[in-house]
Amino acid sequence: MIAAKSYLGKKVAVMGLARSGQSAAEALKAGGAEVVAWDDDVQKCRETELLGINISDLTKEDFTNIDALILSPGIPHSFPKPHVVAKKAKKANTPIIGDIEIFVKNFAEPRIIGITGTNGKSTTTALVGHILRSAGLPVEIGGNIGLPVLGFENTLDAGYQVLELSSYQLELTPSLCCEIAVILNISPDHLDRHGGMDGYKAAKLKIIESLPENAIAIIGVDDHESNGIAKSLEENEYKNLRVTPISGLVAPEKGVGVLDGNIVSNINRENEVVISLHDNAILPGVHNWQNVAAGTAIASTLGIPNNIIKNSIASFPGLPHRQxxxxxxxxxxxxxxxxxxxxxxxxxxxxxxxxxxxxxxxxxxxxxxxxxxxxxxxxxxxxxxxxxxxxxxxxxxxxxxxxxxxxxxxxxxxxxxxxxxxxxxxxxxxxxxxxxxxxxxxxxxxxxxxxxxxxxxxxxxxxxxxxxxx
Known part of the structure; x- marks a missing residue:
């Protein structure tokens, strides 16, 4: 577990006590913070209290004495109506953040590969983790999938952290800094939570804003919104990013996509065949082919040889509940x-x-x-x-x-x-x-x-x- 020492001696509230909330409360306590936690579910409060965390009804808390509110991503802070605890925090000008913000500020040497999109995030995140592990690289998988990020091993040789990042999580992580950022696709979803399509798209774009100069942005080009983002980044030379387009329909120039039933890469040479898709029953359909293209683009960027990428994709077991x-x-x-x-x-x-x-x-x-x-x-x-x-x-x-x-x-x-x-x-x-x-x-x-x-x-x-x- 990561000890959140950046909050040493501070009073921090945690609202929402599912896995990530409990993990945040434990990490903050381990780092020397005074933690008060609450959940509208009484059973969650009881479970967290057994972990030695102080339970206090945050709807009655004075937020002028609280340094930060750690909010579960599933709890609204703006739209369609802010939760009463979020409303109290805003009124007191208390910062509202998520568990990934704590991770970013307290992890020894983060090397984040951030993956977002309306659909395909979990499959792509798991696939990338599988490829990196097959290549012998140290890697952790988390965020909106798998282990809460504050449960990662905090060492200087921790390698890469492949994070699935939802729009909710991106809004609550102002200090995010990705080494590689991926937007798979954007289509209308969670619009009530973001006040409309513009708000939803703005939340997704925070993953691009998190990139430093000259970093790598891997963007899907099979839908209107994401294709527009890819073009805009290139035309405006935003942060001088290296934009790698990915597709499940075509083989984009300087990117990774599909040609004649094969995943092909145009990153290092023209139409370099990585793997045939014809017999892959685990990752069927154009959408999954784009997921494979994203995984291939990330792996190629990291210098992983094509034979390892090919064998990793072929051995990927898929995820439950996703075809x-x-x-x-x-x-x-x-x-x-x-x-x-x-x-x-x-x-x-x-x-x-x-x-x-x-x-x-x-x-x-x-x-x-x-x-x-x-x-x-x-x-x-x-x-x-x-x-x-x-x-x-x-x-x-x-x-x-x-x-x-x-x-x-x-x-x-x-x-x-x-x-x-x-x-x-x-x-x-x-x-x-x-x-x-x-x-x-x-x-x-x-x-x-x-x-x-x-x-x-x-x-x-x-x-x-x-x-x-x-």
Whole structure:
């Protein structure tokens, strides 16, 4: 654990006591700060108190006596309405920061590879960590994925820190300084938390602002917003950055992308083939190809040989809940894409398969699923779950056959009953909800875990269904 000695003798409040909040409280206490912590969840407070942290209701705290507020990224500080604790801190001019700001100020020798984007952050972060480890480089993976950053080993030879950085985290890390910064893509998401698209984009751009002169910016060029950022950086020679474009569609000049089904690099020589994508079932689709391009660009920048990059990509196991292959039944394929909590993420999954049994629904996000209509001809049947079932049904009517199942359990039961009539067809049974999970589940992980369990128990291990194959 990192001891946050920059706060020695100071009084610091921690609001939000999930993993990163608890880690921040412990790091601050270890560094000699007076810590007061709170969470609206009483159970989280009890758990943190057992760690020896002072629990105090921050809604009643006098913030004129507090030097900093460490705020969980999930708690609003501005839009749509600031949490009462954030409001009190602002009124007292108390700085509001996140755990990554503590990390930046207290880590011995940070060498941060920062990765952001609306979609693909987690997969790219994990892939980059996998490549660096395969190359024998010391590396830690964290931020919005894996270990809280304040749990890293704080040594001078710690190597690289590959951090997945959300828009929320970027807003709360004013001292961030990345060695390499990546923006994969930008599409509308979390707009209520940022006051609109301009605010959301501004939060993402903080990762570029964190770069020193002559550093490296790796930018996706497959969407309008990110492509515009790449062009602007080059045209304005911002900080004299070396801008490396990445794509899952084309092979950009001086960048990394796709040509004839291969990942090719134009960084050191023209159209240098790194790896074929034809047989990679773990990273399917244009969006994942862009993730691979990002990983390749980072690795090439660090001087990792192509043969190591190739072997690392081939051995990458993927991540749970991100087009995770749960299993197959004859010609049927079962895919867990529970992480797809917006239409843009679901579009990436729908583009990968030609005949789909689609499980969707949950807590709707702005924009719904109207933008997915171009994929409707691929949908053999849709199975609606969650509170936005009626909203999504109105969009599907006339274009897609659907069943309003209510719960994921009912959806799997309905699909199971259809197995004898479809098992000889090449169909993807895809959970890609295009909605948040909080109406029925604690998290998208919990939703995906239930899907995986139900598929394994009711279909893949079902002896009665196995009889279909004999």
């Amino acid at each position: 995770e292959l749960v299993g197959t039944f004859n010609r049927l394929t079962f895919i867990n894409d529970s992480k797809a909590t917006n239409a843009d993420a679901t579009a990436r999954a729908l583009s990968c398969y030609e005949s789909i049994y689609w499980i969707l629904g949950g807590q709707s996000k702005e924009g719904g699923i109207a933008s997915l209509s171009k994929f409707f001809p691929k949908i053999r049947h849709a199975f609606l779950i969650g509170e936005c079932s009626e909203e999504f049904a109105d969009v599907l009517k006339g274009g897609v056959k659907f069943t309003n199942c209510g719960t994921i359990q009912n959806a799997i039961e309905t699909i199971k009953n259809n197995i004898p009539s479809i098992y000889n067809d090449k169909v993807a049974i895809l959970l890609s909800p295009a909605a948040a999970s909080f109406d029925q589940f604690e998290s998208y992980e919990a939703r995906g875990d239930i899907f995986r369990l139900l598929i394994e128990e009711q279909i893949l291990s079902n002896p009665d269904l196995r009889g279909c194959l004999s």
